[in-house]
Amino acid sequence: MEANTLFDKIWDAHAVKQVEGGPAVLYIDRHLIHEVTSPVAFLGLKTRGLKVFRPDQTTATPDHNVPTENQHLTIMDELSRHQVDMLKRNCEEHNIKYHDLQSDGHGIVHIIGPELGLTQPGLTIVCGDSHTSTHGAFGAIAFGIGTSEVEMVLASQCIMQPKPKKMRITVNGELKKGVTAKDIALYIISQISTSGGTGHFIEYAGQAITSLSMEGRMTLCNLSIESGARGGMIAPDETTINYVKGRQYAPKGADWEKAVSAWKELKSDEEAVFDTEYTFDAADIEPMITYGTNPGMGIGITQNIPKVNGMSGSDKSTFLKSLQYMGYTEGDSMIGKQVDYVFVGSCTNGRIEDFRAFAGFVKGKEKAPGVTAWLVPGSQKVEKQIRNEGLDKILEAAGFQLRQPGCSACLAMNEDKIPDGKYAVSTSNRNFEGRQGPGARTMLASPLTAAAAAITGTITDPRDMM
Amino acid sequence: MAYDKFSKITSPAVPLPVENVDTDQIIPARYLKAVERKGFGDNLFRDWRYNKDGTPKTDFPLNNSSYSGKVLVAGKNFGSGSSREHAIWALYDYGFRVVVSSFFADIFRNNALNNGLLPVIVSPEFLEKIFQEIEKNPAAQFEANLENQTFTILKTGESETFEINPYKKHCLKNGLDDIDYLVALKEEITAFEEGK
Numbered sequence: 001m002e003a004n005t006l007f008d009k010i011w012d013a014h015a016v017k018q019v020e021g022g023p024a025v026l027y028i029d030r031h032l033i034h035e036v037t038s039p040v041a042f043l044g045l046k047t048r049g050l051k052v053f054r055p056d057q058t059t060a061t062p063d064h065n066v067p068t069e070n071q072h073l074t075i076m077d078e079l080s081r082h083q084v085d086m087l088k089r090n091c092e093e094h095n096i097k098y099h100d101l102q103s104d105g106h107g108i109v110h111i112i113g114p115e116l117g118l119t120q121p122g123l124t125i126v127c128g129d130s131h132t133s134t135h136g137a138f139g140a141i142a143f144g145i146g147t148s149e150v151e152m153v154l155a156s157q158c159i160m161q162p163k164p165k166k167m168r169i170t171v172n173g174e175l176k177k178g179v180t181a182k183d184i185a186l187y188i189i190s191q192i193s194t195s196g197g198t199g200h201f202i203e204y205a206g207q208a209i210t211s212l213s214m215e216g217r218m219t220l221c222n223l224s225i226e227s228g229a230r231g232g233m234i235a236p237d238e239t240t241i242n243y244v245k246g247r248q249y250a251p252k253g254a255d256w257e258k259a260v261s262a263w264k265e266l267k268s269d270e271e272a273v274f275d276t277e278y279t280f281d282a283a284d285i286e287p288m289i290t291y292g293t294n295p296g297m298g299i300g301i302t303q304n305i306p307k308v309n310g311m312s313g314s315d316k317s318t319f320l321k322s323l324q325y326m327g328y329t330e331g332d333s334m335i336g337k338q339v340d341y342v343f344v345g346s347c348t349n350g351r352i353e354d355f356r357a358f359a360g361f362v363k364g365k366e367k368a369p370g371v372t373a374w375l376v377p378g379s380q381k382v383e384k385q386i387r388n389e390g391l392d393k394i395l396e397a398a399g400f401q402l403r404q405p406g407c408s409a410c411l412a413m414n415e416d417k418i419p420d421g422k423y424a425v426s427t428s429n430r431n432f433e434g435r436q437g438p439g440a441r442t443m444l445a446s447p448l449t450a451a452a453a454a455i456t457g458t459i460t461d462p463r464d465m466m
Numbered sequence: 467m468a469y470d471k472f473s474k475i476t477s478p479a480v481p482l483p484v485e486n487v488d489t490d491q492i493i494p495a496r497y498l499k500a501v502e503r504k505g506f507g508d509n510l511f512r513d514w515r516y517n518k519d520g521t522p523k524t525d526f527p528l529n530n531s532s533y534s535g536k537v538l539v540a541g542k543n544f545g546s547g548s549s550r551e552h553a554i555w556a557l558y559d560y561g562f563r564v565v566v567s568s569f570f571a572d573i574f575r576n577n578a579l580n581n582g583l584l585p586v587i588v589s590p591e592f593l594e595k596i597f598q599e600i601e602k603n604p605a606a607q608f609e610a611n612l613e614n615q616t617f618t619i620l621k622t623g624e625s626e627t628f629e630i631n632p633y634k635k636h637c638l639k640n641g642l643d644d645i646d647y648l649v650a651l652k653e654e655i656t657a658f659e660e661g662k
Contacts, residue, residue: 027658
């Protein structure tokens with residue numbers, strides 16, 4: 001029998017047909033939608049006189065542009081309110097499950113999918129958002145799609161996709177103290193670049209990966225897109241099964257037993273061949289920080305910003321343009337650089353474990369007076385758990401307040417914008433120019449590194465304070 | 467989504483010799499609040515194109531009146547980042563029908579093909595030649611020929627072929643999209659569901 005990768009097995013089980021000289025028709029098990037990339041798709045259905053083909057396989061929630069304060073009030077921004085209202089109306093009209101603001105199931109789409117048990121091993125999952133790769137942490141094929149494709153899924157529960165190449169990234173060994181899943185991801189992207197994964201789907205493997213919690217795995221898979229890959233996945237194991245068990249949409253009773261035995265078979269065959277392979281050693285990874293304007297421009301926190309010497313042509317001009325935007329100088333150390341804002345949240349690092357790490361670090365310490373900190377839980381459930389565990393009290397005692405769930409300053413579509421020229425340490429996923437607000441300067445890092453910055457007001461190695 | 471049928475475009479080109487142009491630069495998130503596919507061209511490259519007071523930045527190529535045309539030529543890894551199709555709608559609404567680069571991000575490329583915007587992948591060397599040609603003469607004409615899958619510098623006749631899968635080529639030539647195809651496939655999809 002032919003040896004297959006985990007990706008091949010799931011893909012082949014979902015290929016309805018192969019168009020000659022073209023893409024495959026890929027069946028989609030789960031579809032998540034939000035207010036920004038779905039309205040034009042619904043409009044398309046209306047224009048064509050089509051209904052949603054399988055409404056029970058789509059789940060909706062508003063997240064991208066919702067306010068993170070006073071969610072009980074009417075949304076002040078007229079355009080945002082209109083988009084959110086439109087999503088709600090479209091869901092009502094087409095019988096799609098909608099998790100409204102402040103309801104128990106509300107949150108960032110990529111946080112609520114796993115929480116509700118919608119995300120399961122072996123499934124195909126899509127959403128009009130590039131960070132759909134998050135769900136690959138469960139051993140699912142999950143990737144972001146455009147609005148035209150959202151319309152395809154609504155109309156037919158399928159999309160047309162060429163099969164990508166396969167990449168395996170193995171991280172051997174044990175992570176050192178203070179090093180998190182976020183650091184693994186930023187390290188990998190700094191090594192293979194923001195286009196290194198393009199055309200590929202990644203499978204992560206190795207001891208440093210399998211020892212991660214589900215939250216950590218989600219952070220890692222979430223950032224797959226930042227290497228250019230469509231998605232990343234990790235073979236399901238006991239950690240995965242324990243996480244899914246008992247959740248609202250998880251299989252129950254005899255179905256559960258059947259599902260678990262099928263999930264245990266979901267792994268790449270030993271002889272399976274990947275188009276591209278990388279191997280890294282966990283011991284080489286330290287807490288990471290970005291200095292530039294794409295997620296590939298990251299360094300270990302004790303290292304210096306690279307020097308232009310040795311770069312040439314377009315690499316050099318891209319590098320210099322980035323440094324100019326950031327107001328940094330080649331060869332400088334990142335340690336001690338000024339920090340004005342700290343953002344903890346997003347589909348990358350907005351889960352309970354991230355808030356535990358942050359709260360654990362700041363416990364008994366005090367926020368630096370010059371730092372504005374925005375702590376935004378990824379969902380209602382995360383917020384509730386923060387309060388149940390008493391983390392909110394620890395945070396308050398250290399000078400921090402929680403906001404309400406949403407994408408917030410990750411993409412600054414709502415009011416949570418970092419002001420022009422200010423420096424923000426952010427646990428989110430993109431440090432592009434203006435991503436967190438026009439002129440905002442973003443440094444991507446883990447919740448631990450964000451916590452150290454929030455306490456000292458400068459870029460600080462979190463290991464020095466642990 | 468309805469778009470114009472694509473066959474051959476002869477036009478001058480607008481140069482954007484920047485690498486890793488991400489979708490937040492093509493259209494910043496704060497301009498994604500519309501619920502219809504209209505008017506996105508006004509905010510194409512918003513923060514590179516306009517000053518904070520709304521006046522045009524004179525050094526940005528789109529504000530340089532010597533450049534015009536339906537072809538945008540950009541540095542490698544164009545369209546990385548978000549899956550927002552608004553990036554394509556903005557380019558299309560502005561008037562571009564072809565984007566030339568040596569490397570495109572996957573989702574951007576898919577989205578472009580679904581909306582009648584032709585992504586042309588050329589070699590880094592040929593991309594450099596195209597930039598040089600525009601620098602010499604901003605009115606220089608280029609031809610993107612879908613049938614032959616070629617992109618040509620008309621003055622010198624230098625040409626490169628580009629890849630496109632035959633199905634997508636057929637769709638672009640006929641202004642078709644995948645939804646018509648998939649809706650017609652419903653019986654097969656239903657049978658697939660039953661067999662799962």
